[in-house]
Amino acid sequence: MIPPATGTRPSALARSACRRATQGRREGGEGPPAANAASRLVPGAYRFVGARGAKLAGMRMALRRTLAPVQLGFGDGAPSQGLLGRRFMLEGEGDTLTLTLDLTPNFHTRDKSAAGYVDAAALPRNHLRLQEVQIEDNLLRTRLLRAWEALPTQPPPRLLLVLDLGPRGSFRYQVLLQLRFAGGVSLQVLRALLT
Numbered sequence: 409m410i411p412p413a414t415g416t417r418p419s420a421l422a423r424s425a426c427r428r429a430t431q432g433r434r435e436g437g438e439g440p441p442a443a444n445a446a447s448r449l450v451p452g453a454y455r456f457v458g459a460r461g462a463k464l465a466g467m468r469m470a471l472r473r474t475l476a477p478v479q480l481g482f483g484d485g486a487p488s489q490g491l492l493g494r495r496f497m498l499e500g501e502g503d504t505l506t507l508t509l510d511l512t513p514n515f516h517t518r519d520k521s522a523a524g525y526v527d528a529a530a531l532p533r534n535h536l537r538l539q540e541v542q543i544e545d546n547l548l549r550t551r552l553l554r555a556w557e558a559l560p561t562q563p564p565p566r567l568l569l570v571l572d573l574g575p576r577g578s579f580r581y582q583v584l585l586q587l588r589f590a591g592g593v594s595l596q597v598l599r600a601l602l603t
Contacts, residue, residue: 466500466501467498467499467500467501467555468497468498468499468500469497469498469551469555470495470496470497470498471496471497471498471507471547471548471551471552472494472495472496472545472547472548472551473494473495473496474494475492475493475494475513476492476493476494476496476543476544476545476548477489477491477492477493477543477544477545478491478492478493478509478511478541478542478543479491479541479542479543479544480527480531480538480540480541480542481538481539481540481541481542482534482537482538482539483537483539484537488523488527488530488531489523489527490514490522490523490524490526490527491511491514491524491527491528492511492513492514492524493509493510493511493513493543494510494513495508495509495510496508496509496510496543496545496548498551498552498555500555500559503559503560503563503564503565503566504565504566504567504568505555505556505559505565505566505567505568506567506568506569506570507552507567507568507569507570507583507595508569508570508572509541509543509569509570509571509572510572510574511528511531511571511572511573512572512573512574514527514528515528515529515573515574515576528573529576531571531573531579532573532576532577532579535571535579535600536600538579538581538597538600539596539597540594540595540596540597541569541571541583541594541595541597542588542592542593542594542595543592543593543595544588544590544591544592545591545592546591546592548592548593549587549591549592549593552585552593553587556585566582567582567583567584567585567595568580568581568582568583568601569581569582569583569595569597579600580600580601580602581595581597581598581599581600581601582597582598582599582601583595583596583597583598584596584598
């Protein structure tokens with residue numbers, strides 16, 4: 409078939425032939441990823457059990473994989489503002505959600521006096537004094553709220569936070585979710601948990 413000249417549109421006959429070919433590929437299991445996304449879902453990747461307001465069973469999803477700014481607030485009022493987090497993962501089991509933050513990118517720097525490196529290196533010493541974690545990302549906020557709203561209201565859902573420092577350890581907290589007016593979320597630490 410000779411391509412049409414610049415600025416002209418293909419005929420109705422050519423368009424319908426193209427549609428027939430595309431439809432045949434999609435029915436045969438070929439085509440763009442969006443056309444066959446439902447056919448490739450892994451059973452149990454995450455699913456909702458029961459009707460509306462039911463518990464989450466084995467849910468695991470990535471809220472954000474790329475870097476996002478994270479601020480930690482300690483009891484003495486000294487915030488750490490130079491931290492970056494990645495791989496924000498949310499896992500659901502029963503009526504409990506666990507949010508995991510990977511803070512290891514702060515150690516991948518040549519400048520050992522950088523603010524992110526110093527704040528991340530001080531976290532193992534000061535982890536018991538942690539009072540608040542702020543994440544300034546609207547995509548993470550939206551996805552976290554969707555999962556939170558899917559949980560039942562009775563008993564009240566619990567939210568756990570895990571700060572992962574790689575070989576330097578990980579720290580678990582029970583937190584209270586609060587939305588920030590300017591965007592993002594604020595996690596108020598209720599108590600530190602043993603890991």
